[in-house]
Amino acid sequence: MLSGLELYIGGVLLLVGAVFTLLAAVGVVRLPDLYTRMHAASKAGAVGGGLILLAVAVLSQDAAVSLRAIIGMVFLWLTTPVSAHLLARASYLSGYKPCKETMIDELAPNKEQNSAS
Template identity: 40%
Template sequence: MDTAFWDGVADVVSAVLLLLGAFLAFAAGVGVVRFPDLLARMHAATKPQVLGLILVLLGLSLRLRSWGAVATLALVVVFQLLTSPVAAHMVGRAGYRTGKVDTSHLVVDELTRDQDAADREDVGEHDVPDDGRARPARGSFAGTGDAPEHGRADPAPPGEDGGSAR
């Protein structure tokens, strides 16, 4: 078997990988457009897209046959695998906090429990001054009208930030 045969086999495998990767990327795009809710769209935008990209880059590396190009493509795969789950997580959390997620479709909803616990902690005993008057919860924007729904801004109480206490 000569090198021309193996070059032909590598070209065929490369073409198959490129086509499969392109199909998965296309399916991811269709899923983003067609799926009904945020979590399904987020799934379509991350999982098949990443696998499609990996297949395309594998096919490209078989076709290029250069160590420099293969190393660069490997870095692209590594960075895609590192950033895609983080981006999907952040989009999911932001969508959940802004009410874009229909929680009736969730099998397990741990985030509501955690947010409720955090909200109870925010209005706990530390929010009642010694004189008996209640003060707004830490992180609230009382009277400003621009409060985030589940904001976690945590400014320091008077006197703890180096300023003067009243």
């Protein structure tokens, strides 16, 4: 049987994970371009999903389920930033430019280096 402390910790983790996931969804809907949307989805979505999996690990009374949840959480936290980076780089190289509010574009060709060579 779960003690009161485990229930509260699991409930808080689940609630915070759901809030992060909701923030990721709002960011995907509200932000102006692909890159900022991808940033919101990858950062807040990975944290939200990881916290929900951590809540599953805390609330399950089975070691196998807890181990799978923790492995899934680590896998999510390792692969989400890498895949978001690769998708953003591929979109940039295929011609999708950031929105006009973007201040720094480090991948844009440097005009000074092109004119000197």
